[in-house]
Amino acid sequence: MKILNTLQYKQFGGLEKLSILLCNELCKEHEIYFLSDLAIKDYLSKDINFINFNFNKNRYNPFFLKKTANMIDEISPDILQTHNIKELQILNYARKFSKQKPPIVNTKHSLERKKYLNLADLVVGVSSGVCETIQVDKKILIENGYPFITPKKLSRPHKFYITFANRICDAKGVTLLIEALNLVKFDYECHFFGYGDSKIYEEKVKNLGLQDKIKFKGFVKNIGDYLYSCDLNVMPSLNEAFGLSSLDGVFYAPLMIATRRGICETIMPNELIIEENPQFIAHKLDEIHANYDKFVQIFAPIKAKKDEFSVAKMAQKYINAYENLIKDFKK
Known part of the structure; x- marks a missing residue:
């Protein structure tokens, strides 16, 4: 599967960490393209196709949207994965200029109620509390996962x-x-x-x-x-x-x-x-x-x-969701 993941980088927090963990796991078996700021690149697997992309541009600018649409057509992804509303708007509006119109999955990471979630074809909530704030019919729960790295004992305070x-x-x-x-x-x-x-x-x-x-x-x-x-x-x-x-x-x-x-x-x-x-x-x-x-x-x-809470289990749940959504689109 070819997946185009977007990440509007502001600061390194839970959302950014989750997006990186997910893509680093998915790229083991799937072709991943990652659109974001250069500040993120060093955290990504070498197997990921990184594309430097400025999400701060005007989301309503038709020239910017057409350029984005051309990039989508060139990559030809099976699925578009977004993580916030501006990313979702940009890809949805760009999709109107695109020859291919792959489905969009948006993951909601916050408890704030958000407009425009209906632009996504599927919305993922990272917890039951988040799912309660998602007011669209097409939504699922996929809890975050994490990779375990064998830790080392460090010198520490005696207190x-x-x-x-x-x-x-x-x-x-x-x-x-x-x-x-x-x-x-x-x-x-x-x-x-x-x-x-x-x-x-x-x-x-x-x-x-x-x-x-x-x-x-x-x-x-x-x-x-x-x-x-x-x-x-x-x-x-x-x-x-x-x-x-x-x-x-x-x-x-x-x-x-x-x-x-x-x-x-x-x-x-x-x-x-x-x-x-x-x-x-x-x-x-x-x-x-x-x-x-x-x-x-x-x-x-x-x-x-x-x-x-393994990242592998989380990634498989995303793949299952992507496959089901793609099947629905082909009907």
Whole structure:
């Protein structure tokens, strides 16, 4: 199968990671073309046909759309895969100029209600919560998958070692976790990993006198190694459609606690769920520190299910969806 995947690159987050993981898996057995910004190219398999494409151009410009249509005709894909509304609009409008009119699949990664989803021939929701926001008839659920990479033990702080691995912003609970850490009763060191402007949070940490305990490490490619080396990973998200970062925790951390958001709502037991207030989280952290082995055992059955979220299973579900859609188009 020949698949044309598009990705309007803004910053490296869960959507970008998912698109790359999916295509890197699909290219093992299928011909993949990937339209995006050059910033993405180094993350892609060498077997993927990368095309530098500027999605910031006017989506209503007929010359741009005709040029895009000519590119589609030259590639002659069986399916068009998009990941946001602007990509979907561009390919749908360009398809009107195209000699070939392959079906479009759009994957919805957010909980926000979106217009124009009806332009897609099939909409994929990455979680049951996301599917509830998709108001079109032709939709399916395909939960995100993740590849497991054997982790390595790293040198780590000698204190109780806590990690946060997600985008650095309030929507992911950064302020919430900092305020909770200010209330705990044991000695620890917490490292925040991820993209985002950490300056405002570093100032808050300094004002609380926690600069020796809380450190911002930025984005790292080997986050699995750090999670594997920690005592506890915390996912205090206030907004999460699915949460690929949650799978990082499941795959690699010895123990994780999380808010009832995204995939954590369905896979995490109540003992490992945290409420969205600092006092509750601080109390849970104190409880875990005092009864660590007990909570590791509670988390163990969750870790044992990691194969359910393999990227190979996710990719096969996409292929099945593509094949069924293509059959419908040929009727």
